[in-house]
Amino acid sequence: MATTPRDRKRRDTPPPRTGTSEAEVLRGFLDYLRASIASKVEGSPDPQARAAAVPSGTNLLGLLHHLTCVEGATFLGDQVTDWQATFHAPAQDAVSDVVARYRDxxxxxxxxxxxCPDLSAPLPRPRPGKPAPTIRWALTHMIEETGRHAGHADILRELIDNTTGR
Structure with a gap:
């Protein structure tokens, strides 16, 4: 039985009205997307959140686990040896564990x-010898990466329980 728009659970938050500087705008939109995907995953039922809903194997919980790894690699210098593996959350972790780790x-x-007040400066990295992108590039990349996966999460969450919106 198909659902109608009224059957869906809709929560929506408009885009941020951030400050006037480039840094404030970039960070405002990144934080907006971060909050959006965390809330999309939070409260989702555990078996469905980790189940593949599309042929590629993409799942809601795996998207957030992946973004946790990308945030860590980009801003904290964490090393990732198998990016494909980051699309699957550890089996022992509940939804709340993955959401908490992402927020942390x-x-x-x-x-x-x-x-890092200068957007054109290289991002500080705890791994010496590795070239670091500029703060501007890192913020732009994370906006793109988080926005892309937030869109995937929108669809996956709607397939799970009809929840839509940000």
Whole structure:
């Protein structure tokens, strides 16, 4: 039986009205997308959240686990040896564990960004010898990466329980 728009559970938040500087706009939109995907995953039923809903194997919980790894690699210098594996959350982790780990990683990434006022400066990395992108590039990349996967999460969450919106 097909659902109608009224049957869907809709929560929506408009885009941010951020400050006037480039850094404020970039960070405002990144934080908006981060909150959007975390809320999309939060409260989703565990078996369905980790089940593949499309032939590629993409699943809601795996998307957030992947973004946790991307945040960590981009802003904190974490090393990832198998990017494909990041699309699957550890079996022992509940939805709430993955959401909490994502939010903690975002908080730590924001602490790094708070100390980086110059967008054209290289991102500080704890791994010496590895070239670092500029803060501007890293923020833009994370907006693209998070936005792309937030769109995937929108569809996956709607398939799970008809929840739509940000």
């Amino acid at each position: 990683t975002v908080d730590r990434a924001n602490e790094v960004l708070d100390g």
